[in-house]
Amino acid sequence: MKTLINEEQLGEGIRRLAAEIHKHYEDKPLTIIGVMIGSVVLLADLIRLLDLPLRVELVQARSYRAGSTRPGPLVINVELLSRGIQGRDVLLVDDIFDTGHTLWELIPQIDELGPASVRSAVLLWKEGRSEVAMKPDFAAFTIPNEFVVGYGLDYHDRYRNLPYLAALEPHEIEDQATNNPAGNNA
Ligand code: 5GP
Ligand code: MG
Numbered sequence: 160m161k162t163l164i165n166e167e168q169l170g171e172g173i174r175r176l177a178a179e180i181h182k183h184y185e186d187k188p189l190t191i192i193g194v195m196i197g198s199v200v201l202l203a204d205l206i207r208l209l210d211l212p213l214r215v216e217l218v219q220a221r222s223y224r225a226g227s228t229r230p231g232p233l234v235i236n237v238e239l240l241s242r243g244i245q246g247r248d249v250l251l252v253d254d255i256f257d258t259g260h261t262l263w264e265l266i267p268q269i270d271e272l273g274p275a276s277v278r279s280a281v282l283l284w285k286e287g288r289s290e291v292a293m294k295p296d297f298a299a300f301t302i303p304n305e306f307v308v309g310y311g312l313d314y315h316d317r318y319r320n321l322p323y324l325a326a327l328e329p330h331e332i333e334d335q336a337t338n339n340p341a342g343n344n345a
Pocket of ligand 2: 194
């Protein structure tokens with residue numbers, strides 16, 4: 160495992176991201192929607208850095224099968240939203256923009272609920288990997304195509320606790336696709 164973004168760089172990037180978001184919305188009310196599970200650590204930091212009237216919500220999107228770094232079928236659950244978002248500015252927060260399918264499929268589902276605007280913010284953007292016709296509106300870091308862990312991102316339920324971001328070495332990844340449809344995470 161090698162460190163990709165150390166704790167200090169990570170802190171700076173997140174403060175920069177929060178400042179950009181704040182500048183964009185100024186002091187307008189905002190609904191921030193975290194895409195579980197990988198984004199919860201970022202979400203917790205953004206909540207503490209954004210000094211504006213903020214509603215916090217969660218949705219779930221899962222595509223990674225347990226034991227694999229390859230995506231499985233995407234399952235999105237917007238029923239977790241507890242309050243309406245009609246007429247509100249909405250910011251979706253996710254950990255990584257990789258192929259982009261998660262946000263690409265999630266945004267129309269959010270749009271159907273009648274928000275004033277929908278934008279997206281991600282911690283990491285794996286540039287060049289996108290398979291969809293969109294880009295995240297805000298991204299703290301662009302990174303090469305490596306499997307990253309730490310700061311909320313896991314592999315086999317491990318490493319979410321790391322206070323920095325690391326990339327797994329190829330020999331650390333047992334990438335056999337499992338036939339375990341029940342066990343996926345994101
Ligand atoms: P996308 O739909 O953009 O391909 O993938 C988005 C989701 O895949 C991310 O929210 C994240 O949950 C998962 N993912 C993509 N790349 C990585 C990675 O390098 N490490 C980890 N732990 N998860 C990843
Ligand atoms: Mg995710």
